[in-house]
Amino acid sequence: MNFIGDQSTAALTLSVPSGDITVTNTAPQYMTATLQDKNGNPLKDKEITFSVPNDVASKFSISNGGKGMTDSNGVAIASLTGTLAGTHMITARLANSNVSDTQPMTFVADKDRAVVVLQTSKAEIIGNGVDETTLTATVKDPFDNVVKNLSVAFSTSPADTQLSLNARNTNENGIAEVTLKGTVLGVHTAEATLPNGNNDTKTVNIAPDTSNAQVTLNIPAQQVVTNNSDSVQLTATVKDPSNHPVAGITVNFTMPQDVAANFTLETNGIAITQANGEAHVTLKGKKAGTHTVTATLGNNNASDAQPVTFVADKDSAVVVLQTSKAEIIGNGVDETTLTATVKDPFDNAVKDLQVTFSTNPADTQLSQSTSNTNDSGVAEVTLKGTVLGVHTVEATLPNGNGYTTTVNIAPDTSNAQVTLNIPAQQVVTNNSDSVQLAATVKDPSNHPVAGITVTFTMPQDVAANFTLENNGIAITQANGEAHVTLKGKKAGTHTVTATLGNTIPVIRSQ
Structure with a gap:
């Protein structure tokens, strides 16, 4: 007699692999469903369905479409492969019944x-x-x-x-x-x-930290000549707070507005920093003095300012000579100041340049033969002398440029003295015999004084008896002498007086 299990009391037990299962999609995992009645008798030839939750079903594959038949031991086996990591509930169910069992399977990602x-x-x-x-x-x-x-x-x-x-x-x-x-x-x-x-x-x-970059302006310690061609290179070094050079930053180089028109900055003073953080422009100009150059960053307005010194162009210097007086008295005391003003072609005063002074004829006394220009480009010496006449005064620069003017050394007419000379002879009172009177006029330095009016006179009580040539008036010549003739008709010794037109002194009268 053959006994079979009681399906009406069937119970299903699902067994699945334990632990973490790597999702390889190639290594199958076997699930075993065991179907028995309440007395533990196996139920064979029964269809068992294996499934995973619908929301993950697409990530898994179950052998034979998820169906298996129990064998004589009531066991049905199916294999599972999948690609979704996580713990998933696996269900085995007796077909067309509510008999089932559910077990979790844990899949983990494939670390290898x-x-x-x-x-x-x-x-x-x-x-x-x-x-x-x-x-x-x-x-x-x-x-x-x-x-x-x-x-x-x-x-x-x-x-x-x-x-x-x-x-x-x-x-x-x-x-x-x-x-x-x-x-x-x-x-x-x-x-x-x-x-x-x-x-x-x-x-x-x-x-680099471009937003916080700083600029340092470097100008060589040199003096630039104001000839509008000599130049100096300006270097702006841009670095961030960590001392990294900053490339690609626009740097604007500027001069003060009040002098800017006198200078030329290469590329209008705009330069871009290179890989080393440096930006360069050249500066040239025509105004002497120490001027401030400013370098400003285009991205954050950080700036640095440094002085640059331009000096007048000595090689192209020009001199102008002036005198404080065009005429001096030849007494060896009176003097005129010779002022040489030296400038370059752009009207800059040239300081500390030697100026050589000379005269022609060279019979004067100069306080110095050379003098250096001061901060205003001025060199001064004084000139005096005792040799009368027009003297040419010259100021000469080391580059050969020169300038001349004239100074006249004249006698001291205001202090001139007259000496009257009458030949030691007796004149016949026939009103035709005559004697020549000579007045010699000299200044205190014994220079003959020309152009002075000399008046010759006789005493009033006898004047009517005498005749003085040209009414007794004569002008001194280059030798300082003035002459008139005297004739008369009254015998006796009479006094003749010679008087200067500008003074009264008489040195001698007869």
């Missing part, structure tokens, strides 16, 4: 075939050792399952940066993060590497 993707929160950071970017490594397996608790190694090339950690485990979302900062400028390659060798890279540029 994990792939990493690296991202940065910022592709560029400031190289101040403070600003930083976050390196985010996202790790998944080939089926897009996040891989958690996997160590990710971080590195950079060049290795001159600061990473918050060199390695970090992924979190529940398969993410590992570290931060990167540095002070060495340039493009750095950041890399995230998994234990299986898989890796990903991104570049991070460490850049």
